[in-house]
Amino acid sequence: MRPAFSVLFLTTLIGIGQGLLVALSVGQWIETIGWAPVDPNGNFIAYGAVVAVVFLGLGLFASFFHLANPQRAWRAATRWRTSWLSREVLLLPVVMGLGLVYALIQYFNVQPALVTFANGESVTLGLVVGTVAALAALLLFVVTGMIYACVKFIREWASAWTVINFMIMGLASGSAVAAICANLEGGVLARFYLFAALVLTVVALATRSYQIWLNSRLALKSTLKTAIGQHHQQIRQISQGFMGSSFNNKEFSAPGGRDAVRGTTVAFLFFAFLLPAALMIVALGHGGLVVLASAAAIQYLGLLVERWAFFAQGQHVQNLYYQGKA
Amino acid sequence: MFGKKQTPAKKQLALVIDLNVCVGCHACVTSCKEWNTSGSAGPLPDENPYGADPKGVFFNRVQTFECGTYPNTETVHFPKSCLHCEDPPCVPVCPTGASYKREEDGIVLVDYDKCIGCKYCSWSCPYGAREFDEVQGVMKKCTLCVDRIYDTSLDPKLRKPACVLACPTSARIFGDIKDPQSEASIAIAENSGFQLMPEWGTNPANHYLPRRKTRITLHEDELVRADNPLKVEGEPPKVPLTSPTIDDASNW
Ligand code: SF4
Ligand code: SF4
Numbered sequence: 001m002r003p004a005f006s007v008l009f010l011t012t013l014i015g016i017g018q019g020l021l022v023a024l025s026v027g028q029w030i031e032t033i034g035w036a037p038v039d040p041n042g043n044f045i046a047y048g049a050v051v052a053v054v055f056l057g058l059g060l061f062a063s064f065f066h067l068a069n070p071q072r073a074w075r076a077a078t079r080w081r082t083s084w085l086s087r088e089v090l091l092l093p094v095v096m097g098l099g100l101v102y103a104l105i106q107y108f109n110v111q112p113a114l115v116t117f118a119n120g121e122s123v124t125l126g127l128v129v130g131t132v133a134a135l136a137a138l139l140l141f142v143v144t145g146m147i148y149a150c151v152k153f154i155r156e157w158a159s160a161w162t163v164i165n166f167m168i169m170g171l172a173s174g175s176a177v178a179a180i181c182a183n184l185e186g187g188v189l190a191r192f193y194l195f196a197a198l199v200l201t202v203v204a205l206a207t208r209s210y211q212i213w214l215n216s217r218l219a220l221k222s223t224l225k226t227a228i229g230q231h232h233q234q235i236r237q238i239s240q241g242f243m244g245s246s247f248n249n250k251e252f253s254a255p256g257g258r259d260a261v262r263g264t265t266v267a268f269l270f271f272a273f274l275l276p277a278a279l280m281i282v283a284l285g286h287g288g289l290v291v292l293a294s295a296a297a298i299q300y301l302g303l304l305v306e307r308w309a310f311f312a313q314g315q316h317v318q319n320l321y322y323q324g325k326a
Numbered sequence: 327m328f329g330k331k332q333t334p335a336k337k338q339l340a341l342v343i344d345l346n347v348c349v350g351c352h353a354c355v356t357s358c359k360e361w362n363t364s365g366s367a368g369p370l371p372d373e374n375p376y377g378a379d380p381k382g383v384f385f386n387r388v389q390t391f392e393c394g395t396y397p398n399t400e401t402v403h404f405p406k407s408c409l410h411c412e413d414p415p416c417v418p419v420c421p422t423g424a425s426y427k428r429e430e431d432g433i434v435l436v437d438y439d440k441c442i443g444c445k446y447c448s449w450s451c452p453y454g455a456r457e458f459d460e461v462q463g464v465m466k467k468c469t470l471c472v473d474r475i476y477d478t479s480l481d482p483k484l485r486k487p488a489c490v491l492a493c494p495t496s497a498r499i500f501g502d503i504k505d506p507q508s509e510a511s512i513a514i515a516e517n518s519g520f521q522l523m524p525e526w527g528t529n530p531a532n533h534y535l536p537r538r539k540t541r542i543t544l545h546e547d548e549l550v551r552a553d554n555p556l557k558v559e560g561e562p563p564k565v566p567l568t569s570p571t572i573d574d575a576s577n578w
Contacts, residue, residue: 067444067463068462075422076421079420079422079423083419150419153449154449221526227523228391228404230402235393237392239389242382244380244381247381318454
């Protein structure tokens with residue numbers, strides 16, 4: 001499939017935003033149950049949530065470039081009963097809204113205690129809203145992943161691993177950004193986030209590699225025999241019905257073909273996972289913000305390459321009809 | 327995964343394409359383009375039509391395949407357009423509802439005023455039947471000439487898709503495949519009509535008729551004229567009118 005840059009930016013940017021929201025909420029829970037001291041100034045979560053909303057907003061902005069008629073984009077919210085794409089269109093603004101409310105509650109410290117624990121900490125409004133935002137963000141990973149995983153005619157995508165990988169990669173990159181935010185605000189959770197980002201990056205390396213391996217062993221479900229209904233062992237296409245090109249040649253193939261997929265796969269395994277993981281280990285050692293920031297930045301670029309390869313690797317069944325011309 | 331299945335239509339208009347007859351002349355392609363580029367829905371644009379890499383939107387294409395190994399090959403011309411699937415995977419994925427299947431006759435259509443051009447539906451068609459119009463920014467596909475098959479100002483004989491009317495070999499049959507008496511249903515039933523890629527469960531309405539060989543068996547004695555066993559060429563001999571005839575009934 002042809003990788004569209006709008007979608008590459010959309011899925012990677014909202015992945016960071018969602019991962020960041022989840023990380024913030026988890027951090028707040030950790031503070032609440034007393035595994036870590038509460039942030040003295042308390043603003044880290046507010047700023048972090050704003051950063052998450054900015055990432056989600058940038059992703060939403062990028063998505064409009066994918067539409068040929070963006071002025072009617074509101075219509076895309078109408079078919080949520082059947083279309084995962086429609087569900088994403090609905091859920092993304094919801095997650096952004098929740099993130100914004102979370103940020104406001106934390107910033108203005110509107111924190112009526114709902115339940116109080118023995119250690120003196122209590123379940124506050126911010127904690128509840130943050131948890132809801134994090135759950136919505138997790139759900140959005142599923143919804144975004146399903147947009148691709150439900151396309152059964154692209155066997156490389158039609159797998160639960162598409163959803164799992166979207167989620168783990170988003171959580172990893174979001175945790176890395178959470179570590180930066182915590183570090184900047186002098187938060188106590190910086191090391192925790194950094195460690196989480198490292199673990200998630202390593203897990204992502206494993207699960208994404210597993211999907212690459214699975215995709216290298218896919219069996220064909222259709223052949224030219226069933227595509228044109230001729231019971232011959234040897235069928236060769238002579239004409240696609242035109243001498244130039246068509247939508248079917250452009251949308252369903254990637255520039256560079258299989259070589260480009262192979263090259264970008266090696267590149268993203270290194271830049272999205274291995275190199276950032278190494279830098280995160282260094283950052284854990286001496287805690288430098290520069291190392292941490294470069295790990296996150298390199299990981300983001302690596303994930304862009306990863307998304308490119310994800311799209312380019314998808315082989316659509318319709319390509320059976322567009323194989324050759326004499 | 328896609329929600330509830332569509333209830334099967336009571337009427338399902340479709341094309342039946344006889345691969346045994348199609349000669350690959352592309353008359354259906356040009357007449358489809360002519361009709362559908364001239365309607366009120368706007369043109370089917372061509373980009374760079376006279377340049378090195380022309381690209382355009384068509385509802386119907388005729389592809390050609392070679393089956394077998396040289397010299398024992400067979401050329402199959404294969405017209406391809408939207409198959410108006412009875413369980414169309416392209417419809418439920420559309421986020422706007424622009425893609426829909428009509429209850430009354432089973433035609434799958436795109437509402438160009440609702441389509442946002444996300445192209446998601448084209449990913450969910452295994453046949454590559456949809457083509458994107460970059461100029462209007464909407465997805466396009468065969469409408470089964472919905473704007474002429476119900477046009478009462480036309481002679482009833484002409485209320486058929488443009489491709490069907492254009493085909494010089496009558497390889498294309500149009501009709502309701504839910505009506506067992508229709509020409510289309512009879513053609514499918516009598517000539518082993520088949521669907522494309524049935525393994526995906528799309529249940530295409532359009533059917534294809536297979537290549538078939540027509541053979542007759544002749545026996546030796548059928549090659550010899552019983553009334554001329556000696557194979558004598560020339561005018562038959564003049565026989566007197568009084569002599570008996572072969573069957574004793576007819577006259578010389
Ligand atoms: S042929 Fe393709 S576009 Fe037409 S109804 Fe079937 S799935 Fe949809
Ligand atoms: S391109 Fe148009 S018809 Fe196709 S899924 Fe998107 S909105 Fe629906």
